[in-house]
Amino acid sequence: MTSASFTNPIIAAGVSGLQALYADRAVTPVEAVDAYLSRIRGLDGALGAFVHVDEAGARTAAHASSERWRKGKALSPIDGAPIAIKANIAVEGMPWHGGVGAYRDRVAEQDAACVAQLRSAGAVILGLTNMHEGAFGAVTDNPWFGRTHNPWRHGNTAGGSSGGSGAAVAAGLCAAALGSDTLGSVRIPASFTGTYGHKPTQGLISLEGVIAMSWTLDHVGVHGRSARDCAHLLAAAVSADVDLAEEITRPAELDALASAPLAVLDLSELEGVSPAVRGALDAIVARGRAAGLDIEPLVLDFDFLQVIRDGVLISAAESLVEHEAALAARPEGFSEAYRRTLAIGEQASAPALAKAYRDLARAAESAREALTPYAGLLLPTTPGPPEPFETAAAASVALLTPLANVLGLPATAFPTGLHEGLPLSVQALAWEDDTALGLAQLLGVPFEAPESYRG
Amino acid sequence: MTSASFTNPIIAAGVSGLQALYADRAVTPVEAVDAYLSRIRGLDGALGAFVHVDEAGARTAAHASSERWRKGKALSPIDGAPIAIKANIAVEGMPWHGGVGAYRDRVAEQDAACVAQLRSAGAVILGLTNMHEGAFGAVTDNPWFGRTHNPWRHGNTAGGSSGGSGAAVAAGLCAAALGSDTLGSVRIPASFTGTYGHKPTQGLISLEGVIAMSWTLDHVGVHGRSARDCAHLLAAAVSADVDLAEEITRPAELDALASAPLAVLDLSELEGVSPAVRGALDAIVARGRAAGLDIEPLVLDFDFLQVIRDGVLISAAESLVEHEAALAARPEGFSEAYRRTLAIGEQASAPALAKAYRDLARAAESAREALTPYAGLLLPTTPGPPEPFETAAAASVALLTPLANVLGLPATAFPTGLHEGLPLSVQALAWEDDTALGLAQLLGVPFEAPESYRG
Numbered sequence: 001m002t003s004a005s006f007t008n009p010i011i012a013a014g015v016s017g018l019q020a021l022y023a024d025r026a027v028t029p030v031e032a033v034d035a036y037l038s039r040i041r042g043l044d045g046a047l048g049a050f051v052h053v054d055e056a057g058a059r060t061a062a063h064a065s066s067e068r069w070r071k072g073k074a075l076s077p078i079d080g081a082p083i084a085i086k087a088n089i090a091v092e093g094m095p096w097h098g099g100v101g102a103y104r105d106r107v108a109e110q111d112a113a114c115v116a117q118l119r120s121a122g123a124v125i126l127g128l129t130n131m132h133e134g135a136f137g138a139v140t141d142n143p144w145f146g147r148t149h150n151p152w153r154h155g156n157t158a159g160g161s162s163g164g165s166g167a168a169v170a171a172g173l174c175a176a177a178l179g180s181d182t183l184g185s186v187r188i189p190a191s192f193t194g195t196y197g198h199k200p201t202q203g204l205i206s207l208e209g210v211i212a213m214s215w216t217l218d219h220v221g222v223h224g225r226s227a228r229d230c231a232h233l234l235a236a237a238v239s240a241d242v243d244l245a246e247e248i249t250r251p252a253e254l255d256a257l258a259s260a261p262l263a264v265l266d267l268s269e270l271e272g273v274s275p276a277v278r279g280a281l282d283a284i285v286a287r288g289r290a291a292g293l294d295i296e297p298l299v300l301d302f303d304f305l306q307v308i309r310d311g312v313l314i315s316a317a318e319s320l321v322e323h324e325a326a327l328a329a330r331p332e333g334f335s336e337a338y339r340r341t342l343a344i345g346e347q348a349s350a351p352a353l354a355k356a357y358r359d360l361a362r363a364a365e366s367a368r369e370a371l372t373p374y375a376g377l378l379l380p381t382t383p384g385p386p387e388p389f390e391t392a393a394a395a396s397v398a399l400l401t402p403l404a405n406v407l408g409l410p411a412t413a414f415p416t417g418l419h420e421g422l423p424l425s426v427q428a429l430a431w432e433d434d435t436a437l438g439l440a441q442l443l444g445v446p447f448e449a450p451e452s453y454r455g
Numbered sequence: 456m457t458s459a460s461f462t463n464p465i466i467a468a469g470v471s472g473l474q475a476l477y478a479d480r481a482v483t484p485v486e487a488v489d490a491y492l493s494r495i496r497g498l499d500g501a502l503g504a505f506v507h508v509d510e511a512g513a514r515t516a517a518h519a520s521s522e523r524w525r526k527g528k529a530l531s532p533i534d535g536a537p538i539a540i541k542a543n544i545a546v547e548g549m550p551w552h553g554g555v556g557a558y559r560d561r562v563a564e565q566d567a568a569c570v571a572q573l574r575s576a577g578a579v580i581l582g583l584t585n586m587h588e589g590a591f592g593a594v595t596d597n598p599w600f601g602r603t604h605n606p607w608r609h610g611n612t613a614g615g616s617s618g619g620s621g622a623a624v625a626a627g628l629c630a631a632a633l634g635s636d637t638l639g640s641v642r643i644p645a646s647f648t649g650t651y652g653h654k655p656t657q658g659l660i661s662l663e664g665v666i667a668m669s670w671t672l673d674h675v676g677v678h679g680r681s682a683r684d685c686a687h688l689l690a691a692a693v694s695a696d697v698d699l700a701e702e703i704t705r706p707a708e709l710d711a712l713a714s715a716p717l718a719v720l721d722l723s724e725l726e727g728v729s730p731a732v733r734g735a736l737d738a739i740v741a742r743g744r745a746a747g748l749d750i751e752p753l754v755l756d757f758d759f760l761q762v763i764r765d766g767v768l769i770s771a772a773e774s775l776v777e778h779e780a781a782l783a784a785r786p787e788g789f790s791e792a793y794r795r796t797l798a799i800g801e802q803a804s805a806p807a808l809a810k811a812y813r814d815l816a817r818a819a820e821s822a823r824e825a826l827t828p829y830a831g832l833l834l835p836t837t838p839g840p841p842e843p844f845e846t847a848a849a850a851s852v853a854l855l856t857p858l859a860n861v862l863g864l865p866a867t868a869f870p871t872g873l874h875e876g877l878p879l880s881v882q883a884l885a886w887e888d889d890t891a892l893g894l895a896q897l898l899g900v901p902f903e904a905p906e907s908y909r910g
Contacts, residue, residue: 317805350808
């Protein structure tokens with residue numbers, strides 16, 4: 001029987017495991033970073049998770065980290081962790097294009113605030129991950145930078161917009177990664193790649209230095225192979241002005257989780273959710289109840305379809321403002337498909353946009369009220385498994401993810417196991433990051449490496 | 456020498472004074488309300504401050520209040536205070552039209568949240584005050600409900616949009632009044648009528664039951680003849696879910712005010728502010744320094760003209776959403792001038808609106824940063840004195856008031872004395888309501904009644 005994880009223990013270790021190996025001096029950050037760089041070199045040609053790799057920079061950072069661990073002066077639990085960054089987040093000296101052709105030659109002059117935070121925690125930046133053009137889509141079949149394949153099935157989407165981050169984490173090409181999530185862009189790839197993806201409380205990670213898709217709905221989030229790995233990366237990435245990062249981002253334990261009732265979304269009125277996903281949610285609820293959690297079905301009066309329409313309109317209008325100069329100067333640097341999406345914003349009137357903002361505010365208010373009696377809500381992450389590229393673009397995969405963006409509340413997507421060889425996922429939405437992460441840790445299945453990437 | 460106040464001591468007493476008279480059993484609420492109703496009957500025909508008077512309802516409420524005071528069971532310091540309500544705020548059983556013809560036959564089915572709060576504090580509602588159509592303007596020359604004249608000079612504007620509230624307070628037709636303030640609509644009439652007007656911290660008074668001009672920028676505010684009267688009304692009107700209403704709304708005393716430096720807006724780069732207003736601001740600064748305040752000039756990097764343009768666009772777009780159904784069903788119930796204003800929103804694109812929201816958010820962020828070292832900011836309320844109706848519509852009087860709406864911070868407009876027979880005003884913007892009110896109390900001149908309304 002093959003192990004379900006990576007055969008190389010350095011790769012299998014993830015963020016938390018590496019920390020232990022570094023502390024025990026069993027492995028150095030230089031060795032770990034070399035192992036990851038070597039995998040990227042060997043495997044990413046076919047996978048397409050990275051759009052930029054900085055071998056020299058990563059090695060330099062790894063050497064400095066090795067020195068710190070050697071002296072017992074590690075900066076944080078993620079000191080020396082090999083991390084990948086989504087291509088819309090500025091990393092000094094690297095391209096900063098957000099998957100848009102118009103910016104392909106732009107180099108970031110300084111780190112985004114969250115990257116600066118990661119560096120000051122000792123993280124090693126391996127490079128940049130591929131993404132859906134402009135973050136506006138969930139397929140990551142990028143016209144300028146290529147496709148990111150699903151590590152579970154070549155030819156299928158890894159999701160998006162942070163498809164590269166999800167695939168890189170799943171394939172063991174980085175220990176963890178940053179992504180961004182406007183309407184589900186961290187959680188959808190997490191769902192499709194069998195990994196953990198956490199969209200934090202709005203504002204917990206700064207958006208400074210991140211190309212906006214929608215400043216109203218954007219969040220920087222984290223991808224990892226466990227809730228604990230996500231929590232480590234989150235703790236290191238939170239804004240400098242947020243106190244108690246470590247405490248708010250540690251996954252909550254069972255005692256705390258069992259102290260208040262949870263809700264599970266009643267899906268009976270919701271069309272388009274596959275039977276397999278419904279089954280996965282039921283299984284997770286059963287698992288939670290067996291662990292001692294009180295989980296009650298909740299019919300949420302929330303118009304998921306209207307919210308995604310409003311979210312797309314708001315995102316299109318705000319994206320147009322973000323890209324105004326480049327659209328005027330280099331319109332050919334935006335694909336036709338992307339321009340068609342942005343046209344949704346261009347063709348709408350100001351009152352239509354005002355109405356969309358108001359709709360979302362009202363939807364959030366009523367959902368907030370309905371959720372008040374509960375510590376959290378369990379719901380599927382995506383309505384189905386990842387599709388082949390040929391059909392993926394037509395699928396509405398962001399049906400169940402925008403709720404957390406609209407609420408500004410944390411949500412962790414976690415794997416629930418495979419169905420016909422492809423991962424399924426559930427998300428835990430909660431009032432606090434540690435609750436969402438704790439539920440994911442308690443209820444998610446341990447990360448399994450896709451078979452063709454284990455060796 | 457004539458007294459500068461009202462000859463009738465009941466009218467001269469204002470909110471705080473009435474409370475003392477009631478407590479001493481020198482006057483009953485029934486007597487006070489009758490005195491006010493009699494003045495409205497005699498004087499409002501020419502003034503035009505009210506659009507609806509509820510004599511029967513006011514007398515019933517006054518009787519109940521008199522009973523409470525007789526038994527020593529007053530509900531609050533404003534129990535029995537005769538209050539007027541701006542016509543865009545719902546008062547059960549009264550018209551609820553917001554100065555718009557299309558709604559002239561609509562009757563409110565229940566009280567706005569703030570009116571319910573006032574009633575539970577024992578306030579007596581005299582009636583509804585006139586306003587600029589749809590709250591969208593600062594003249595209060597209403598095509599459906601007539602002009603509100605300035606009590607200081609018939610034929611001049613009392614400001615707007617809460618012109619009726621300001622005029623009613625100044626002319627002694629109510630003890631205090633509620634208004635609303637989106638870009639200055641409480642403070643501009645306060646400036647033009649020589650009264651005190653306070654726009655509270657955003658959200659302190661609920662907007663539930665108030666016709667929206669812009670849900671992004673709307674605030675319910677209070678009009679009174681002193682900072683203390685404003686504070687009493689504010690304390691009674693704050694949302695039921697806000698704690699410590701009494702404490703956050705008591706004007707701060709000198710000791711507290713002198714404990715941190717204040718800023719005064721450097722007007723040297725600002726065009727359109729009259730010499731008289733500049734002189735009034737200088738005099739207030741001198742008065743503050745003499746009282747022991749540390750007041751430093753501040754050049755604020757804030758594009759006042761761009762902000763008013765953005766504010767108007769946002770308000771037009773949001774007003775269109777608010778009035779969508781009525782505009783479709785009864786377009787003839789909106790004046791041509793109002794429809795021209797709303798067209799600003801109709802003709803703008805969604806990205807233009809998104810940009811306006813972003814501009815305002817950025818402007819607020821940078822102003823917030825600049826104000827951080829100071830406890831508050833002194834600046835003129837309006838750029839000049841109230842003009843005759845013939846020229847009033849063309850004047851940009853909302854130049855200096857939107858700053859507080861954009862910041863969501865409290866600001867109190869207070870009178871600084873007369874110039875050529877017309878009032879001038881300065882506003883104190885602060886981080887806390889009690890600071891703004893305290894500065895107004897310390898630096899404002901005592902209310903003076905307009906000569907023709909004293910008797």
